Amino acid sequence: MDLRTDATKVAFFRCRRFVQQRLREMQDAWMIRKAEEIQGSDSTTLLAEKSQFLKRWAEHFRSVLNCSSAISDAAIDRLPQVDTNNDLDLSPSLSETIRAVQQISSGVAPGSNAIPPEVYKHGGPRLMAELTTLLQKMWRQGQVPQEFKDTTIFHLYKQKVNRQLCDNHRGSSLLNIAGKIFTRILLNRLNDHLE
Structure with a gap:
């Protein structure tokens, strides 16, 4: 007798999908419970209150991201000096804005x-012109809006043994896309200058 009828196959796959989904839910719930506490900077104290939790993450990312430079001023002074390239001081052009938008990753x-980023990529000529005007105004004023500089940092677990250690997570930053476009224009100019 062959039990592999269409009805049993459908029932089997439906049951397997349900079991996999339920198992994922249980694993997620366990991971969330494990992530509800984190070790303090002394590596022994477990922090469970949200305010302590947030302070610990802020402390961790400050220590990781705000490192002092290992390059001495004397070493920088020894670098050969080149003539000033006045083209680097020109306001961003429409073509530079379009090029930078095309280089920003989608998704x-x-x-x-x-x-x-897809809004900028598919926004059309009018959006590109308006964005260029904004970037030119920033350039003339010599000020970058705070929104272009602000970042939201969140942590991703690296799948290491102890989820409670901050070092077993990596930070990821969410940046304003218009700010990314502006920095891409600057990067393109510097790269073109170095070539």
Whole structure:
């Protein structure tokens, strides 16, 4: 007798899908419970209150991201000096803005303003002109808006043994896409200058 009828196959796959989904839910619940506490900087104290939790993450990322430079000023002074390139001081052009927008990756998470890169990529000529005007105004004023500089940092577990250690997580930053476009213009200019 062959039990592999269409009905039993469908029932088997439905049951398997349900078991896999339930198992994932149980694993997720366990991971969330494990992540509800984190070790303090002394590596012994377990922190469970949200305010302690947030302070510990802020402390961790400050220590990781705000490292002092290992390059001495004397070493920088010994670098050969080159003539000033006045083209680097020109306001961003429409073509530079379009090039920078095309170089931004699609499918990445947006920053605090929640505008994804696809809006810029498919916004058309009018959006490119308006964005260029904004970037030129920033350039003339010599000021970058705080929204372009702010980042939201969140942590991702590295799948290491102890989930409670901050070092077993890596930080990931969400940046404002318009700010990324501006920095891409600067990067392109510097790269073109070095070639």
